[in-house]
Amino acid sequence: MHQFILKAASVGIVAVSAYLTYVGKMDFDIMVMMDMFSFVMFSQIEALSNAIHVIEVVNKTLDKLSKIENAEIIDENAKEVNLNHYDIKFSDVCFSYDKKQILNNISFDIYEGSTTAIVGPSGSGKTTICNLIARFYDVNSGSITIGGHNIKDITCDSLLKNISMVFQKVYLFNDSIKNNILFGNPSASDEEIIEASKKAHCHDFISKLPNGYDTIIGDAGATLSGGEKQRISIARAILKDAPIVILDEATASIDPENEHLIQKAISSLTKGKTVIVIAHRLATIQDSDQILVIDNGRVVQQGTHRELVSQAGTYKRFIDIKESAEGWCIK
Ligand SMILES: Nc1ncnc2c1ncn2[C@@H]1O[C@H](COP(=O)(O)OP(=O)(O)OP(=O)(O)O)[C@@H](O)[C@H]1O
Numbered sequence: 538m539h540q541f542i543l544k545a546a547s548v549g550i551v552a553v554s555a556y557l558t559y560v561g562k563m564d565f566d567i568m569v570m571m572d573m574f575s576f577v578m579f580s581q582i583e584a585l586s587n588a589i590h591v592i593e594v595v596n597k598t599l600d601k602l603s604k605i606e607n608a609e610i611i612d613e614n615a616k617e618v619n620l621n622h623y624d625i626k627f628s629d630v631c632f633s634y635d636k637k638q639i640l641n642n643i644s645f646d647i648y649e650g651s652t653t654a655i656v657g658p659s660g661s662g663k664t665t666i667c668n669l670i671a672r673f674y675d676v677n678s679g680s681i682t683i684g685g686h687n688i689k690d691i692t693c694d695s696l697l698k699n700i701s702m703v704f705q706k707v708y709l710f711n712d713s714i715k716n717n718i719l720f721g722n723p724s725a726s727d728e729e730i731i732e733a734s735k736k737a738h739c740h741d742f743i744s745k746l747p748n749g750y751d752t753i754i755g756d757a758g759a760t761l762s763g764g765e766k767q768r769i770s771i772a773r774a775i776l777k778d779a780p781i782v783i784l785d786e787a788t789a790s791i792d793p794e795n796e797h798l799i800q801k802a803i804s805s806l807t808k809g810k811t812v813i814v815i816a817h818r819l820a821t822i823q824d825s826d827q828i829l830v831i832d833n834g835r836v837v838q839q840g841t842h843r844e845l846v847s848q849a850g851t852y853k854r855f856i857d858i859k860e861s862a863e864g865w866c867i868k
């Protein structure tokens with residue numbers, strides 16, 4: 538905008554001086570001087586305003602850097618702990634991102650080796666619960682324990698090495714497919730990477746790419762489908778082989794072939810693990826050991842599909858809508 542004002546002002550001076558010369562109120566040589574003067578002056582002002590703009594950007598970046606540098610280290614007083622079991626317990630957890638309370642007195646238990654499906658309307662707090670398990674945020678009150686340890690008392694490293702997360706939105710780096718998978722376990726061998734990729738049903742399409750596992754995702758990004766990218770992210774999680782798997786099931790429609798392969802990949806990932814899944818598919822919900830129905834930041838119902846479907850309530854209404862949408866009939 539300021540560039541435009543400067544240019545408009547210099548064009549204005551040229552136009553006015555030309556007019557004054559035309560009507561005989563200014564000498565021709567003064568007009569030429571005036572125009573040259575305006576060009577020189579405005580180009581200097583423009584350079585100055587550009588420099589000020591650059592300084593502003595640098596200042597803002599430095600501010601951000603110092604914020605990162607001065608960020609509180611959340612696990613300063615925490616201990617390196619090797620968890621020896623993986624039961625997860627929420628006790629009266631309250632949480633807000635800012636002022637608005639998002640989770641209200643949430644309590645539940647997840648037993649090691651079981652699958653818990655979290656269901657509920659959009660914005661009810663499902664992703665927030667998963668974020669708290671991985672300690673992306675700290676609870677305001679109440680506690681979360683894993684294997685009997687309050688997650689605030691153990692280092693982020695000792696917590697996160699036990700958790701694999703597969704998000705709805707796939708996070709891949711602008712790097713080779715191999716390095717993207719390797720991120721799950723940087724010390725893995727090539728054989729282990731291939732084994733994980735086979736389990737995630739992505740080995741076949743990766744091998745067919747001209748550069749195979751060395752294909753740079755950024756370059757091939759356009760040619761990899763959403764389902765293929767999702768399977769690469771699952772291969773990464775399989776390679777990590779963490780005992781706790783947190784999964785945000787995709788809501789976006791993926792073609793049936795990819796959907797089928799993704800389901801197989803997820804079965805390999807979750808086999809024998811403690812699984813928390815934000816579930817959208819009826820099959821996932823029905824097969825889980827426990828369902829938590831979240832509404833407005835509270836656990837409004839809890840139990841197995843069989844138990845919950847026989848009660849009037851949020852779950853029954855939710856399932857009725859799903860059934861008609863998916864054309865299913867559950868007995
Ligand atoms: N980083 C954030 N900062 C502030 N508010 C947030 C943030 N993330 C989520 N929220 C708010 O918290 C509430 C719960 O969000 P959450 O993402 O947990 O819902 P959800 O149940 O996972 O919804 P969906 O089914 O749409 O994924 C929403 O009102 C949302 O707007």
Ligand SMILES: [Mg+2]
Pocket residue numbers: 663664665815
């Ligand atoms: Mg969510």
